[in-house]
Structures are given as C-alpha cells and as structure tokens.
Amino acid sequence: MSVAASAAAPDAVVLRAEQIGKAYPGTIALHAVDFAVRRGAVNVLVGENGAGKSTLMKILAGVEQPDSGRLWLDGRGVSFASVNDAASHGIGIVFQELNLCPNLSVAENIFLGHPSVRLGIDIDTGDHAAKARALMRRLEHAIEPDALVGDLRIAQQQIVEIAKALAQDARILIMDEPTSALSATEVEILFRVIAELKAAGVAIVYISHRLEELVRIGDTVTVLRDGRLQARAEMRDVDIPWLIQQMVGTIEAPATQAATRSDAAPLLALERVTLRNPHGGFLVDGVTLAVAPGEVVGLYGLLGAGRSELFEVIIGAQPDAEGSVRLAGQELAGLPIAARIRRGVALVPEDRQREGLVQSLSVAANLTLASLWQYLRGLAIDGARERGAVARTIRELLIKVSSPDVEVTALSGGNQQKVVIGKALLTRPRLLLLDEPGRGIDVGAKAEVFRTMRRLGADGLGVMFATSDLKEVMAVADRIVVMAGGRVTGDFLRHDATEERLVACANQGAAASAGMIG
Amino acid sequence: MSNSLDLPLAGPRRVRRTSPVLLLLSLRTLIALFVVLAFFSATAPNFLALETLILLAKHVSINAFLAIGMTFVVITGGIDLSVGSIVGLSGMVAGGLLDRGVPLSWFHVTLFPDVPVVIVVAVAVGVLVGALNGVLVTWLSVAPFIATLGTLYIARGAALLISGGETFPNLVGRAEYHNMGFPILGAGTVLGIPVSVVALVVVSAIAAYIAARTPFGRQVYAVGGNERAALLSGVPVNRVKLTVYMISGACAAFAGLIVASELVSAHPASGETFELNAIAATVLGGTSLAGGRGTIWGTIIGAFVIGILGDGLVMLGVSSFWQMVIKGAVIIAAVVLDQLQRRMQRRMAIQAQAA
Numbered sequence: 121m122s123v124a125a126s127a128a129a130p131d132a133v134v135l136r137a138e139q140i141g142k143a144y145p146g147t148i149a150l151h152a153v154d155f156a157v158r159r160g161a162v163n164v165l166v167g168e169n170g171a172g173k174s175t176l177m178k179i180l181a182g183v184e185q186p187d188s189g190r191l192w193l194d195g196r197g198v199s200f201a202s203v204n205d206a207a208s209h210g211i212g213i214v215f216q217e218l219n220l221c222p223n224l225s226v227a228e229n230i231f232l233g234h235p236s237v238r239l240g241i242d243i244d245t246g247d248h249a250a251k252a253r254a255l256m257r258r259l260e261h262a263i264e265p266d267a268l269v270g271d272l273r274i275a276q277q278q279i280v281e282i283a284k285a286l287a288q289d290a291r292i293l294i295m296d297e298p299t300s301a302l303s304a305t306e307v308e309i310l311f312r313v314i315a316e317l318k319a320a321g322v323a324i325v326y327i328s329h330r331l332e333e334l335v336r337i338g339d340t341v342t343v344l345r346d347g348r349l350q351a352r353a354e355m356r357d358v359d360i361p362w363l364i365q366q367m368v369g370t371i372e373a374p375a376t377q378a379a380t381r382s383d384a385a386p387l388l389a390l391e392r393v394t395l396r397n398p399h400g401g402f403l404v405d406g407v408t409l410a411v412a413p414g415e416v417v418g419l420y421g422l423l424g425a426g427r428s429e430l431f432e433v434i435i436g437a438q439p440d441a442e443g444s445v446r447l448a449g450q451e452l453a454g455l456p457i458a459a460r461i462r463r464g465v466a467l468v469p470e471d472r473q474r475e476g477l478v479q480s481l482s483v484a485a486n487l488t489l490a491s492l493w494q495y496l497r498g499l500a501i502d503g504a505r506e507r508g509a510v511a512r513t514i515r516e517l518l519i520k521v522s523s524p525d526v527e528v529t530a531l532s533g534g535n536q537q538k539v540v541i542g543k544a545l546l547t548r549p550r551l552l553l554l555d556e557p558g559r560g561i562d563v564g565a566k567a568e569v570f571r572t573m574r575r576l577g578a579d580g581l582g583v584m585f586a587t588s589d590l591k592e593v594m595a596v597a598d599r600i601v602v603m604a605g606g607r608v609t610g611d612f613l614r615h616d617a618t619e620e621r622l623v624a625c626a627n628q629g630a631a632a633s634a635g636m637i638g
Numbered sequence: 639m640s641n642s643l644d645l646p647l648a649g650p651r652r653v654r655r656t657s658p659v660l661l662l663l664s665l666r667t668l669i670a671l672f673v674v675l676a677f678f679s680a681t682a683p684n685f686l687a688l689e690t691l692i693l694l695a696k697h698v699s700i701n702a703f704l705a706i707g708m709t710f711v712v713i714t715g716g717i718d719l720s721v722g723s724i725v726g727l728s729g730m731v732a733g734g735l736l737d738r739g740v741p742l743s744w745f746h747v748t749l750f751p752d753v754p755v756v757i758v759v760a761v762a763v764g765v766l767v768g769a770l771n772g773v774l775v776t777w778l779s780v781a782p783f784i785a786t787l788g789t790l791y792i793a794r795g796a797a798l799l800i801s802g803g804e805t806f807p808n809l810v811g812r813a814e815y816h817n818m819g820f821p822i823l824g825a826g827t828v829l830g831i832p833v834s835v836v837a838l839v840v841v842s843a844i845a846a847y848i849a850a851r852t853p854f855g856r857q858v859y860a861v862g863g864n865e866r867a868a869l870l871s872g873v874p875v876n877r878v879k880l881t882v883y884m885i886s887g888a889c890a891a892f893a894g895l896i897v898a899s900e901l902v903s904a905h906p907a908s909g910e911t912f913e914l915n916a917i918a919a920t921v922l923g924g925t926s927l928a929g930g931r932g933t934i935w936g937t938i939i940g941a942f943v944i945g946i947l948g949d950g951l952v953m954l955g956v957s958s959f960w961q962m963v964i965k966g967a968v969i970i971a972a973v974v975l976d977q978l979q980r981r982m983q984r985r986m987a988i989q990a991q992a993a
Contacts, residue, residue, distance in 0.1 A: 437869065458872035461872035469867075469870055475867050475870050477867055478859070478864040479863060480859070480862070480931050488856075492856055493853065499852055501852065543871065
C-alpha cells in the first residue's frame with residue numbers, strides 16, 4: 121500500500137521524526153509515525169480527521185511531547201519542552217484552532233512571545249506597529265496593528281496567526297489548515313508568501329484538507345491514516361484520486377443531486393434584512409431572499425461578505441437587525457434565539473470551539489443542550505429519553521466516541537463538528553443553517569456531512585450553508601446565492617452556475633470591503 | 639446523567655474505569671469528611687454523641703444554605719459576595735416586622751404580620767437583592783465580583799438603616815398580635831431533629847435535583863462552560879444568570895432567618911464574612927470557580943467538612959487564630975487535589991486507551 125519516499129538528498133532533510141507515538145483520552149493519536157521535513161520545500165501532510173496530523177504537528181512544534189519516538193534536527197537528537205523551546209530552534213507554527221489572545225491587539229499578539237524591547241524592559245510599541253504593518257502588507261491585508269484580535273472575523277485572525285509565525289523568521293514553518301477560513305484571493309496571497317519562503321530555504325510543513333491546494337503547492341506528501349503512516353511520495357508522482365485512495369481507502373462518489381424545488385412556497389423569506397456595522401456601513405445590507413422547503417442553498421462569498429452575520433440575524437443572535445425574517449409565513453424578527461429554535465431554525469456556527477461546544481460538558485449534554493424541552497417529564501429531564509436521543513444521533517452521524525459521557529474535548533475536530541451538527545438536528549429543525557460546515561474536517565467526514573445535508577433536504581428541510589469553497593458549493597447546493605459586501609450579488613440554480621460567474625459576483629464591491637469588516 | 643457533571647460522589651459507571659488512587663482522589667471531599675469526623679471523634683470527648691452531631695448539623699446548616707445558592711452562581715462562572723449582608727438584612731427585616739410591625743400612620747395603627755408572612759417577606763427581600771445582582775451582571779454588564787461587592791455594602795447599609803444600628807431583641811412575638819412562633823425556626827425540632835436541619839435536607843435535595851435533572855440545571859452548567867455556545871443553542875443566558883442570583887439571595891435570606899431565630903434577636907452586623915465561608919464550602923466541594931463544573935452534594939459535604947473542622951477545633955480548645963490557618967490550608971489543599979485529579983484522570987484515560 122505504501123509508496124517509498126523517493127531518494128531525496130539526505131542533507132536536505134532538516135527535521136526528522138522517528139517512530140513517534142502519542143495517546144490522548146479517547147484516542148491513540150499517533151502510532152510509530154515517521155516524518156521527514158525537507159528544506160526549501162512544501163512538505164504536505166494529509167489524512168482524515170483524527171488521522172493524527174495536528175498531533176504530529178504539535179509534537180514538532182513543542183506544544184505536545186511524544187509518548188515515544190525521537191526527533192532529529194539537523195541530524196542531532198532534540199526534544200522540545202515548549203513552543204518557545206521549539207521556536208528557539210527555528211520552528212514556527214500556525215495553529216488550526218487559533219491561538220490568539222482576543223483581548224490584545226494584532227501587534228501585541230504577533231510579538232507576544234518575542235517582544236522587541238528598549239533597555240530590556242520597555243516594549244517598543246512603535247517598532248511593533250511598524251513591523252506588524254509590514255507583515256500585513258506582505259500578506260496584503262488591511263488589518264490595523266492596533267485593532268483588537270477579538271474584534272476580527274475568524275479569517276482575519278488566521279491572517280494574524282500567519283503573520284505571528286512569519287514574524288519569528290522560522291526556518292521550519294508549520295501551517296495547520298492555514299486556508300480553512302480564507303477565500304480564494306486570500307489563498308493566492310498566502311501561496312505567494314509560501315513560494316517566497318520556499319525560495320529563501322525555509323522548510324514548510326503544510327496540512328490541509330483542500331486536496332487541489334496540496335497538489336498545487338506541495339513538493340512531498342505524507343499520508344496518515346488512523347494515526348499510522350500510510351504512504352509517502354513526491355507530489356509530482358501523484359494526483360488527487362491517489363491521495364483520496366490513500367486517505368480513505370476507497371474513492372467517494374460525488375454527492376448526488378436532488379431535483380430542485382424552488383417553486384414551492386417559501387420556508388424562509390427574508391425581506392430587506394439589514395445589519396449595521398457599529399464602525400459604520402453595513403454588515404448585511406438589504407438582503408431579500410427566499411428558501412423553499414427541501415432546497416439546499418449554498419451561500420458563497422469571500423471573507424467579510426456578511427454570510428455569518430446573515431445567519432446570526434436569522435437565528436436571532438443580532439437583536440439590532442432590521443427587516444423581516446419569516447419562517448413558513450411566521451414573523452421571527454424580535455423573537456429570542458430560544459423561540460426561533462422552537463419554531464424550527466437551527467444554526468451550526470462557524471467556530472465550533474468558541475460558539476458550538478460547551479467544553480466542560482459531556483458529548484451527551486452537548487448534543488441535547490438545544491433540545492432539552494423534548495425530553496421533559498414534568499419538570500425534569502427524562503434520562504432514558506435523553507440517552508435514547510443521544511445514542512441515535514451518535515449512530516446516525518457516525519460520531520466516534522467510546523461513551524456519550526466522555527467530555528467533548530476528548531474528540532477529534534471532525535467528531536466535535538458532528539456533535540455540533542447533531543445538537544442542531546436534535547432540535548428537529550425545519551431550516552438548518554450551517555456556517556462553513558466543512559471547515560477543518562477531512563474528506564471522509566466532509567462527505568458524510570454533505571450527504572447528511574442532502575438527505576435532510578430530501579426530507580423536506582430547508583438547508584442553507586455558507587462556504588468560501590467553490591467546489592463545495594458547486595457539488596452540494598441546489599441553488600447558489602452569492603454575497604459580497606453584505607449584499608446578495610448573485611442567485612443561480614446550480615446548473616446555471618459556473619465557477620467564473622460565482623467568482624465574478626463574489627468580487628463585486630469586495631475589493632472595497634476586504635479586510636474592513638470586523 | 640449527573641455523572642458526566644463531575645460528581646465527587648462517583649456513580650458506579652464512573653468508578654468502572656478508574657484506578658484505586660483516582661477513585662480516592664475523586665472521593666476526596668467525602669474522605670476528608672470521614673477523616674475529620676474520625677479525627678475529632680478520637681480526640682474530642684463526646685464528639686460522636688448524638689447531641690453534638692445534631693448541634694453540628696445545626697451550625698453547618700447556615701453555611702450550607704449560603705453555599706447551595708453560591709454553587710449555582712459559581713457554576714455559571716459568577717460569584718456572589720452579597721450573601722453575608724443578605725443574612726443580616728433578612729434578619730433585620732424579620733426582626734423589624736416582629737418587633738415594630740408596619741406602622742400605617744394614616745390610620746394610626748401598626749400592622750403586625752404573622753410569622754409565615756414575616757418569613758415570606760424576609761426571603762422576598764433576599765430574592766430582590768439577588769435580582770438586583772442579576773440585573774447588574776446581565777443587562778448592565780457589571781462584573782459579578784464588583785456588582786455583588788456593591789450590593790454587599792448596600793444590603794449591609796440597609797440592614798443598619800432599618801434600626802439605626804440597633805439590635806431587635808427578644809423576637810418571641812406577642813400573643814395579642816398573633817405573631818408568636820418565630821423561634822421555632824431556630825430552636826424547634828421535628829422528631830428530635832432541629833427544624834433548620836430538616837429544612838437543609840429538603841432544600842439541598844431540591845437544589846441537587848434542579849442542578850442535575852432539570853433543563854434549568856443543565857443550562858446553568860452550559861452558561862458557565864461556554865456562554866456563547868449556550869446562547870446560540872437557545873439558552874436564555876441572561877435569565878439563567880438572573881435566576882441563579884435570585885436563588886442565592888433566597889438561600890441567604892433563609893439562612894438569615896435561621897440565624898435571627900436561633901438568637902431570638904436580629905443584629906444588623908450578623909452574617910459578616912459569611913460569603914467567604916460559603917465560597918470555601920463551594921470550592922471545597924469541587925466546584926470550579928471558572929464555571930461549568932460542580933455539584934450540590936459536593937458543596938454540602940464541603941460545608942460539613944468546614945463545619946466539623948470549626949466545631950471540632952473549638953472542642954479541642956485550639957485557638958481561633960490557628961483555626962483560621964487550618965481552614966485556609968484545607969481550602970488550598972482541596973483545590974490542589976482537584977487539579978491533581980484532573981491531571982490524573984487524563985493520564986488514566988490515555989493509558990486505558992493505549993492498553
């Protein structure tokens with residue numbers, strides 16, 4: 121099954137991991153994995169959710185210590201006690217789950233671990249701001265150095281995270297899903313930066329679920345499966361079907377399309393929905409839109425297009441929104457979130473750590489949190505009924521968990537995402553809103569999520585999902601609505617949509633708003 | 639379900655996969671209870687006598703009431719510093735109503751409400767202060783520490799204002815006013831058990847049920863664990879927070895009534911620093927000050943550990959100065975052990991996985 125690495129010059133390997141093993145509560149993340157990082161190359165690491173990619177990266181970056189195995193840097197055995205320790209050896213990392221302090225500014229975050237100081241104590245804020253601005257220019261983003269990170273959208277935070285790693289002049293730069301929250305234009309900018317770094321001799325370790333990306337920029341590829349080394353190859357020798365084959369074992373058929381039903385009476389009707397930006401302008405600007413029952417609508421757009429905000433207006437998390445939101449003819453505007461959920465709206469938020477999960481609760485308690493009213497007997501929760509619903513959801517969504525009483529943090533990213541989706545489905549929604557449902561999850565889990573969305577559509581639910589992935593929106597949606605600068609700039613039935621038209625609509629007025637909307 | 643909420647009293651399902659050491663750690667509050675019980679029954683004469691234990695339970699009940707309310711607040715990630723002052727205020731309200739009544743000067747009469755009415759009014763005052771805390775914390779976005787620090791002073795000031803700083807003595811009521819019977823709360827017994835202890839059993843059972851089995855209880859944990867996720871899941875976050883502060887206020891007011899009833903007098907300074915004892919019992923019982931974790935039973939046991947320690951050390955004749963040092967050490971040890979348990983649980987789970 122595995123393909124031997126083609127003989128690269130041994131001196132080109134700057135960092136080598138040997139027989140690395142690591143276990144967590146709930147999973148064995150790594151099982152005697154070998155991994156070599158070559159200088160001046162993009163070393164790609166792929167695998168399904170829970171395959172162990174992120175864990176391996178955390179070990180390379182000193183975030184976690186391996187239970188077994190060794191690391192060799194420039195031929196010498198090393199072990200990293202901390203991120204700082206690894207950083208002092210020239211290893212930088214861009215985390216998948218963002219590791220920024222929301223209460224600090226962009227510049228403060230970038231230079232948190234290595235501030236420039238005058239006289240050894242006084243932080244040189246001017247120098248920080250200048251350097252941060254230069255980094256932002258290099259990344260072609262208009263993010264102010266003194267903006268609070270907590271005020272930025274998640275994609276902008278990711279840019280800051282990348283800038284943070286760049287600021288350290290790392291020889292080995294690890295990027296864990298750096299593009300998962302970025303739009304196509306932003307990805308292009310990032311790739312240019314990567315090419316520059318590569319030319320400068322930096323070793324890049326690159327993890328992504330976007331296979332077409334990997335094939336484009338990768339030099340070598342290592343495939344992990346279930347915590348084991350599955351295959352290694354030169355990227356020029358392989359293609360996407362081979363990668364999928366190695367990752368999943370079998371090649372998934374693309375999601376099938378149901379007939380469109382947009383002629384039915386609308387399930388969701390938005391009329392002139394508007395949300396003002398407290399810093400001026402509009403986050404959502406006069407959106408009028410209808411979704412029919414059984415329709416799967418893809419909401420495509422770039423960063424800051426207003427998709428997440430539109431979802432927040434529909435679920436009721438933006439009480440200052442104006443305009444009319446009707447579900448099956450019933451006005452929702454003014455109702456609190458709980459009432460809207462009871463009437464059949466459910467949201468799977470974009471950021472599962474910050475908005476989707478209660479980390480201190482079990483998988484079971486997380487699943488039923490939004491639908492507790494369904495398990496009532498008198499004033500109390502009927503334990504048997506709750507456990508039944510939990511077991512059914514775990515089975516239907518194929519959530520990998522040893523027991524529903526395990527704390528939800530013990531699960532891998534993809535399984536956590538399924539818990540958030542399960543929580544939404546247990547409310548028995550008529551309209552399901554999913555914000556970037558494929559973000560940071562692997563091919564297999566993604567296919568499962570999209571199949572579930574199609575199935576729900578076939579069952580008569582209205583499904584709306586936001587994505588910045590063209591392939592995703594083309595493959596899954598019956599109808600594609602494009603947003604830019606808070607406005608709807610395109611509305612296509614799938615068979616009328618082409619990638620070119622979608623991109624053109626998404627860029628309408630986007631240049632003006634890119635990086636501005638917080 | 640409750641065993642997923644980090645119950646110190648491990649249920650059978652929880653025990654199944656744990657090592658003996660971890661089991662000991664997870665039962666530490668209970669073990670601490672037995673250790674202090676065993677220690678003082680060996681060293682203090684008559685410690686295990688029924689009368690001593692009943693007296694002990696009576697002493698503990700006041701702090702336990704406060705700690706029950708505190709536990710709800712702390713699980714949401716908040717804190718309630720005003721409970722000690724509410725103890726004083728509710729006692730003074732009850733004392734004022736019993737001693738002076740409600741003067742209706744227009745009609746030149748003074749109304750003396752019955753004892754049940756007095757109790758209801760005093761508890762309502764506690765709920766009101768709690769509601770004020772809740773409104774400050776939610777709609778006005780004041781940090782819980784500051785909001786309840788403010789109401790700590792306000793409620794204490796109000797308690798002093800009611801009588802101009804005087805004590806209401808001898809709250810036995812008068813037959814001609816039909817307001818006798820207030821001392822029953824503090825001195826009465828049911829089948830030989832003090833009324834306050836019976837009330838504690840009832841209230842703690844109700845509170846534990848609410849925390850573990852009702853949607854409200856689950857929402858309390860969710861708000862403390864991740865407020866944003868709870869909000870997007872339809873949890874009425876502000877209402878949950880408002881409610882926990884009102885519960886805390888009610889518990890504190892009830893404790894204040896017991897204090898006043900036991901002393902048969904209301905003193906405006908009573909209940910000072912009680913909030914710290916309540917927080918200590920809550921933390922000792924395994925509730926995380928970061929929110930999201932904790933149980934009522936843990937808190938009750940925590941309150942008993944502190945109570946036994948206090949009474950036992952008094953019986954041994956240990957100086958009150960040393961008592962404070964020991965109490966502080968026990969609280970810190972509890973939190974250290976809590977962290978140790980979490981770390982160990984994690985390691986055990988990993989080993990179980992690797993095996």
